[in-house]
Amino acid sequence: MKFKLIDKLGLSYHTPNELNSIVNGLHGRLSFQFEDFDIGNESLRCHFRDIVCCIRAIYGDPEFAQDLVFTPERHYLDHERTQCVYSEMHTSDWWWSKQVHNTNSV
Numbered sequence: 001m002k003f004k005l006i007d008k009l010g011l012s013y014h015t016p017n018e019l020n021s022i023v024n025g026l027h028g029r030l031s032f033q034f035e036d037f038d039i040g041n042e043s044l045r046c047h048f049r050d051i052v053c054c055i056r057a058i059y060g061d062p063e064f065a066q067d068l069v070f071t072p073e074r075h076y077l078d079h080e081r082t083q084c085v086y087s088e089m090h091t092s093d094w095w096w097s098k099q100v101h102n103t104n105s106v
Contacts, residue, residue, distance in 0.1 A: 030057055072096040 013019040072095040077083040
């Protein structure tokens with residue numbers, strides 16, 4: 001029996017409406033805004049949320065506190081610290097250079 005890709009992903013929703021219901025149930029209940037655009041002979045509606053409000057909601061929600069990272073980290077494969085592991089943005093050389101060394105490089 002073959003499964004559809006959507007079944008293999010193991011998502012908690014199966015339709016866009018189910019996803020919207022989940023998102024609408026999040027803390028802060030940030031509402032969607034929309035703008036209409038005319039492109040050629042077609043009128044399109046773009047739905048979006050204010051990104052600044054979304055960031056405030058995430059940083060202000062205690063449920064997310066354990067998942068937020070504010071400082072860079074270095075991870076190594078060996079005790080001599082010669083082989084770095086890069087897995088997330090906070091393990092990058094860029095973040096380290098900006099926050100720890102405050103340099104303009106990279």
